[in-house]
Amino acid sequence: MLQITTIRENKEDVVKRLELKNVKNAAALIEQVLEIDNRRKAIQKQGDDTKAEANATARQIGDLMKSGQKAEAEVLKTKTTELKNREKELDEQLQSTEKEMHDLLVTLPNTPHLSVPPGTSATDNAVVFEHGSIPKLHDKALPHWELTAKYDIIDFELGVKLSGAGFPVYKGKGARLQRALINFFLDKATAAGYREIQPPIVVNEDSGYGTGQLPDKEGQMYHVGVDNLYLIPTAEVPITNIYRDVILKEEELPIKNCGYTPCFRREAGSYGKDVRGLNRLHQFDKVEIVQIAHPDKSYEVLEDMRNYVASLLTELELPFRTLKLCGGDMSFASALTYDMEVYSAAQQRWLEVSSVSNFETFQTNRLKCRYRNDKGKTQLAHSLNGSALALPRIVAALLENNQTENGIRIPKVLVPYCGFDTIQ
RNA sequence: GGAGAAAUGGCAGAGUGGUCGAUUGCGGCAGUCUUGAAAACUGUUGAACCGCGAGGUUCCGGGGGUUCGAAUCCCUCUUUCUCCGCCA
Structure with missing residues (x-):
């Protein structure tokens, strides 16, 4: 499987090489990979931020419980329910986006060495x-x-x-x-x-x-x-x-x-x-x-x-x-x-x-x-x-x-x- | 196949619900000391993703669940060990 970092950093080169292996629509496929990758990154960022907030809240609740401030802790608990729902939703999105990318990447053959002769058979x-x-x-x-x-x-x-x-x-x-x-x-x-x-x-x-x-x-x-x-x-x-x-x-x-x-x-x-x-x-x-x-x-x-x-x-x-x-x-x-x-x-x-x-x-x-x-x-x-x-x-x-x-x-x-x- | 126990960082081995990515030892790396080496001492030492960076997230055999919060509790799968049975 090709590395996503390689594709990101050497887009034109990858396309050229895939064409040497007679991949149809190589340029379009690579564009699609990069589009999914960008989507993936954005979703991950959102998810990570949500998790960071949930983690911080859980820590706060712990501190409040320790110091006996039960009522305040309960208030925060309702907040985490909302965070958890968002977390779950983003996790699912991330998973399906990752799968989408993986499914596309596994269809791409290895990029040939540039000394490979062109040809079809x-x-x-x-x-x-x-x-x-x-x-x-x-x-x-x-x-x-x-x-x-x-x-x-x-x-x-x-x-x-x-x-x-x-x-x-x-x-x-x-x-x-x-x-x-x-x-x-x-x-x-x-x-x-x-x-x-x-x-x-x-x-x-x-x-x-x-x-x-x-x-x-x-x-x-x-x-x-x-x-x-x-x-x-x-x-x-x-x-x-x-x-x-x-x-x-x-x-x-x-x-x-x-x-x-x-x-x-x-x-x-x-x-x-x-x-x-x-x-x-x-x-x-x-x-x-x-x-x-x-x-x-x-x-x-x-x-x-x-x-x-x-x-x-x-x-x-x-x-x-x-x-x-x-x-x-x-x-x-x-x-x-x-x-x-x-x-x-x-x-x-x-x-x-x-x-x-x-x-x-x-x-x-x-x-x-x-x-x-x-x-x-x-x-x-x-x-x-x-x-x-x-x-x-x-x-x-x-x-x-x-x-x-x-x-x-x-x-x-x-x-x-x-x-x-x-x-x- | 039956009964029981266990799975934590390169290895050994703590940790039974709240700064635990994880005490400690060994090993590795860097330094101090030394003519050099060893010893001793000091520091450092997992992986992946996002981010210019600060930093954030995930991972304690795999998957799922409980909880505001899980290495720690529950379910399930896999593997390993001990005993019994069978057997090249």
Whole structure:
């Protein structure tokens, strides 16, 4: 959520940036926010004054009672009834005005960084980095959903039997490859200075709200109704919420955490080849990296994070490219996002395997995650996160790109983790 | 799941209706002393909103109520602890 102080102080800039994210009527919306804010301030002032008067009267009554002046006290009591009514009325007005503002503010997306390319869809994203060459496959090369069946390593039908579409069962070397990737990613992240976290994979409403899944994207998450808990769509949710309602010391920044969790996504409304095989699942594994950073340093941190993710892909010997997302393709909460895509040679398409974003204060404003600066004032920190990495599409690309007529070759870095170098 | 107790500032821990945003101790910060450090001593030290400022308002787990007035009384929810039961 955008900060009202930011909107007040940088009106034109906020409008300009919202337009970069294709928000319609940005200027009018901001004017409306400011109008409500002014109304809110006026109501609060009146309410505070009324309360101050009521407090003073109550004190007077107390003094009169003590000195035995009962009659005078009774007179004052009638005065407070009137004050109380006004107080109640103003409180209600304040609440409804605050709600009005809040309801409007939550509809506004984060303001993008000015380097974000303008645009409305994925075709406007800017390719900022490419690595590796697209592999040439042999004539009988198969897409990964056929390879997994051929080698009996991932069973989609069995998942349908147990749970439904989008819940594959990993078997034998397929399961071992999953475990290998998780361990490889966690070891790398730890070596890069991230502290490993094992969070809960169901979270409460407050947490869902803190990172922005609630109230809007409720349909994206599985909901455990009886306990009113949500299955996490990403480890970002619990790991970032660690810092909800926390005031950090400036010297603690940046805070680097990582964690492996299964992720659950309902993802209604997609069909066809986009969701075939491992391309899109309801449950998948992911290692996430999360940083809480100083506002002056968060863009350095973002570059650092995307270089880190690139290094993982390089080690896995996967051809990939880095996109800087355009205003129209970025997520609601992000100020700047890099997507990393690997090339899946049998499908002959790019698959998004990581998204690295700087949210600036958009999440921390909701989370109330602050640090104390050198002047002793509390300020919102910046939050960032990235996948490092999401497994299924990595597996898809590994299987497809490394297939030979004699089996699938495991990249060198994973062999110690797998305990085998080929899937036959 | 049953019975009981509790929830106060970074931590510990007072406060059972009227200058209590809250005694005190520890911790933190600043200073005095010291060649330096420690110790000792002195001061300072929660958050949010409104206001140019003076200052005002709100917050003692969450929500609601009683009262002129609530950290203090009542209701309710949540969490923690102790005992019993069950159990990976």
